[in-house]
Amino acid sequence: MAIAITSPIPDVCVIGAGIFGLSVAWAARQRGLTVQVIEAKDIGAGASGGIVGALSPHIPEQWNPKKQFQFEALTTAEDHWTQIDARSGLSSGYGRAGRLMPLPSQAAANRALDRATDAQTHWGTAAAWSVLPPDAAPNLVPNAPFGLIHETLSARLHPLNACRALAAALRAQGVQILTHTPTQATPKARFETPTGPIQAGQIVLAAGVPGFDLLAPLLGQVTGKGVKGQAALLGASLSPDTPVIFDDGLYIVPHANGTTAIGSTSENTYVDAVTTDTKLDALIAQARILCPVLKAAPVLQRWAAARPKARRRDPMLGPVPDHPSLFLATGAFKIGFGIAHKVGAALADCLTDQDPHLPESFIVTHHMDRADAPDY
Ligand SMILES: Cc1cc2nc3c(=O)[nH]c(=O)nc-3n(C[C@H](O)[C@H](O)[C@H](O)COP(=O)(O)OP(=O)(O)OC[C@H]3O[C@@H](n4cnc5c(N)ncnc54)[C@H](O)[C@@H]3O)c2cc1C
Incomplete structure (x- = not known):
């Protein structure tokens, strides 16, 4: 009414x-x-x-005003969401957990090392970017032959x-x-x-x-216009300080409430913005291969919407x-x-x-x- x-x-x-x-x-x-x-x-x-809620920076190279704007937002987000949680008595699910990104090749690993210097230049001491060895996260990403990027600027919340x-x-x-x-x-x-x-x-x-x-x-x-995205929530209880994982368009976001989100498709054409389909099934399968601890986790929710893209x-x-x-x-x-x-x-x-x-x-x-x- x-x-x-x-x-x-x-x-x-x-x-x-x-x-x-x-x-x-x-x-x-x-x-x-x-x-x-x-x-x-x-x-x-x-x-x-x-349900996804990854708060991640752009790559710290070719710096521009847009990247600076986002950087300033990400480095002040914790204070903001702490205040909102306190004023509301509710939980936004915010946590600055960082992000892991497995490297697909030696060339990518070399580029990632260069970007550590870029990160130092643009992020200063507010966050770090480093390249970890292949066996750095055996429980989360066991198959990372060229190592993993670990950056500490990313966070997550529950949207x-x-x-x-x-x-x-x-x-x-x-x-x-x-x-x-x-x-x-x-x-x-x-x-x-x-x-x-x-x-x-x-x-x-x-x-x-x-x-x-x-x-x-x-x-x-x-x-x-709208760009459709599909995502899923799995009943996989990872520790709340587990980093967000990103690989080839796939986000895995361990939430504070004992669920783990998988996202997202990116669809420029679609009939119905809010239904899910086999594209989401494929994404879930990709996540289970990348992160085998998710293999048996039940799918709790399937969700889709259109993102506003100017x-x-x-x-x-x-x-x-x-x-x-x-x-x-x-x-x-x-x-x-x-x-x-x-x-x-x-x-x-x-x-x-x-x-x-x-x-x-x-x-x-x-x-x-x-x-x-x-x-x-
Ligand atoms: C699958 C998926 C995964 C995503 N993952 C991430 C992520 O990990 N990290 C991230 O930062 N972002 C993510 N996004 C993007 C993020 O969700 C959007 O950037 C953001 O929600 C857009 O917010 P908005 O307020 O502009 O629009 P909306 O959330 O769409 O809000 C618009 C509101 O306006 C209302 N409205 C519409 N028309 C009218 C009207 N005529 N009168 C009154 N009210 C109206 C709507 O009902 C709606 O509530 C994701 C999006 C999707 C779909």
Whole structure:
């Protein structure tokens, strides 16, 4: 049932209660703004309601503002999630467990050694990158003839639990979250719910994949699309300090709650974003070969959703050109959870008339200026 939107008019209305919308709402509230969140379905109903939750850095070479943004997010994530857990009384499942990546060849091992120097340059003492010998993780990755990369910047959390913790922390701070309240873009008012037009000082659109359609009439173009991912949760209780494992597109994420996630497929074309199929079976089989301790673990959950990918791949954040008081927080694609709190802070800067210091490739026009040549 839709609930009437109560006055007084909030400073900010955030459309979408995924990890980006909730993180923007949190950061805006911390700046003293009054905030309302409007969600079509439920907390984490889109890509954020998942089970994988690897927070991993880009490779520390060819450094650029995007990598610096993500680095700063990853090195401050622990403080952020500790605060959210404390304020909500719930667990986000955050833990900085690091990551292991088996090396496929001697050439890859040589490159990995070079990258240890790059990591030192760009990560400083905040995290380390090293190459371990083939027998370094016999229980987890017994077959790694060229050794394994071990880096200590990666972390993991439980995506749906993190969203629920954030929502509880927001409610504890007086933020109203209206669920089951779909928003439509209309010619009359920019955004309207079943109970009337959204009234707020400023609006942040953080509606994931459907947000690209909501935005299209305002921009005159579609600036992104969904990329489907499938994942599974296994009943394999690895120690909570077990590193995340990554190999050839496959993530194995041991969670704090005694489950282990396997992810993810990456599908540009699909009929139904939320069903799973044999592509997931293949991924689970790949995980069981790489990490034989998972061999007999039962599959507890199969899950799929579409990730919001902006036209030029990077996040799409900040003011919407020619639409005063309207801001975007989308394009999280595959890295949303690792950068969300910093995205929230950047949007809160926008909402309070401060410079968000966003990388050039994150701003809205970056995703618009090649309308004739979609960069999907
Ligand atoms: C299989 C899979 C594995 C992944 N693994 C990882 C990982 O390991 N690490 C990582 O960082 N990221 C991962 N991701 C990506 C991550 O999930 C996304 O980057 C992130 O969830 C996107 O968050 P969002 O808030 O932008 O969008 P969403 O989570 O999709 O949130 C949008 C919200 O807006 C709501 N909404 C939509 N339309 C309307 C409307 N009209 N009115 C009101 N509300 C509306 C939706 O219901 C939804 O709740 C994975 C994604 C998938 C699918």
